[in-house]
Amino acid sequence: MISRRAVIAVLPFGALEGAGPVPVVIDTDSGTDDLLAIAFLLSRRDVRIEAIVTVNGLAHARKGAENILRLLALAGRTDIPVYAGRDKPEIGGAEFPLEWRREADELAGVPLPAAGRRPERRDGVDFLIERFSSGQPLRILALGPLTNLAAALGAAPGAARRVNEIVIMGGALGVPGNIDAGGFFKTDNTTAEWNLFADPRAARRVFSSALKLRLVPLDATNRVPIGADFVNDFNAMRLTPLGKFVSAILGLARKSIDGGYYFAWDPLAAAALVEPRVVKFRPLGVEIRIDRPEEGRTVEIRDAYPNVEVATSADRRRFQRVFFAAFAVV
Numbered sequence: 001m002i003s004r005r006a007v008i009a010v011l012p013f014g015a016l017e018g019a020g021p022v023p024v025v026i027d028t029d030s031g032t033d034d035l036l037a038i039a040f041l042l043s044r045r046d047v048r049i050e051a052i053v054t055v056n057g058l059a060h061a062r063k064g065a066e067n068i069l070r071l072l073a074l075a076g077r078t079d080i081p082v083y084a085g086r087d088k089p090e091i092g093g094a095e096f097p098l099e100w101r102r103e104a105d106e107l108a109g110v111p112l113p114a115a116g117r118r119p120e121r122r123d124g125v126d127f128l129i130e131r132f133s134s135g136q137p138l139r140i141l142a143l144g145p146l147t148n149l150a151a152a153l154g155a156a157p158g159a160a161r162r163v164n165e166i167v168i169m170g171g172a173l174g175v176p177g178n179i180d181a182g183g184f185f186k187t188d189n190t191t192a193e194w195n196l197f198a199d200p201r202a203a204r205r206v207f208s209s210a211l212k213l214r215l216v217p218l219d220a221t222n223r224v225p226i227g228a229d230f231v232n233d234f235n236a237m238r239l240t241p242l243g244k245f246v247s248a249i250l251g252l253a254r255k256s257i258d259g260g261y262y263f264a265w266d267p268l269a270a271a272a273l274v275e276p277r278v279v280k281f282r283p284l285g286v287e288i289r290i291d292r293p294e295e296g297r298t299v300e301i302r303d304a305y306p307n308v309e310v311a312t313s314a315d316r317r318r319f320q321r322v323f324f325a326a327f328a329v330v
């Protein structure tokens with residue numbers, strides 16, 4: 001049960017506007033949809049990406065950091081530091097299917113320049129601990145398992161008061177989970193979503209904190225499929241260099257796209273960070289289950305005070321307009 005201490009007032013996005021671009025730290029497991037989301041934010045002038053921290057998930061943390069450095073080189077953003085974070089859950093957890101991990105690690109056929117630099121020597125969790133404690137305005141976009149954030153909170157429990165907002169892609173409340181998507185992973189768990197399933201105890205710690213959370217679950221992302229029509233319309237545009245990278249990533253994901261199980265998971269969360277009208281939020285009391293066969297399940301606790309703003313639906317057409325506009329040559 002969620003206690004009164006978990007009650008939060010989620011700060012609206014506009015609360016930091018007027019003071020320049022919003023500072024954002026991205027915590028990511030560097031999957032193909034993560035890279036779409038990061039490319040989208042790199043293309044927005046109203047967002048200042050302060051740092052990127054990688055976590056174990058679709059890609060291995062170190063390999064993911066190397067791929068993101070190459071993406072930043074393409075974008076001409078060598079000023080953004082990249083930190084490799086935790087490469088395994090603290091306790092238990094699960095690994096993504098090997099085929100997905102290989103795809104995310106290798107990015108076969110995706111043209112990217114050499115990075116010209118390495119990830120920062122400092123561990124990503126140590127960076128987060130110090131950043132949480134700085135007292136400076138901060139929003140976090142969490143696109144993978146919550147291992148890094150949970151570890152940082154454990155070391156700096158007062159940090160929750162200093163973070164303006166964390167937007168999380170993860171969970172499933174009123175829809176089935178996606179652990180068995182594509183038939184790559186056999187499980188009796190039909191309720192969880194991969195990011196929270198991969199490290200459910202970390203997710204529980206984050207959701208039980210006093211952090212200001214906005215959750216973009218499968219309930220919203222299921223409304224924004226990325227299918228052949230989406231890809232064809234995107235490729236028909238005159239694209240920026242980052243747009244051409246997005247096109248290549250969509251090509252890499254073509255098997256999942258053609259199979260009907262590829263959605264705008266992380267890109268929708270990134271869009272919700274800067275364009276909240278692409279989704280519809282509701283305040284809910286949410287708890288994370290950690291016991292089998294429902295480990296990682298997000299459950300609404302109806303008699304609890306709201307601790308999370310949850311995206312319950314999404315506007316597919318608005319998302320597509322916002323996403324395409326970021327990569328179109330004008």
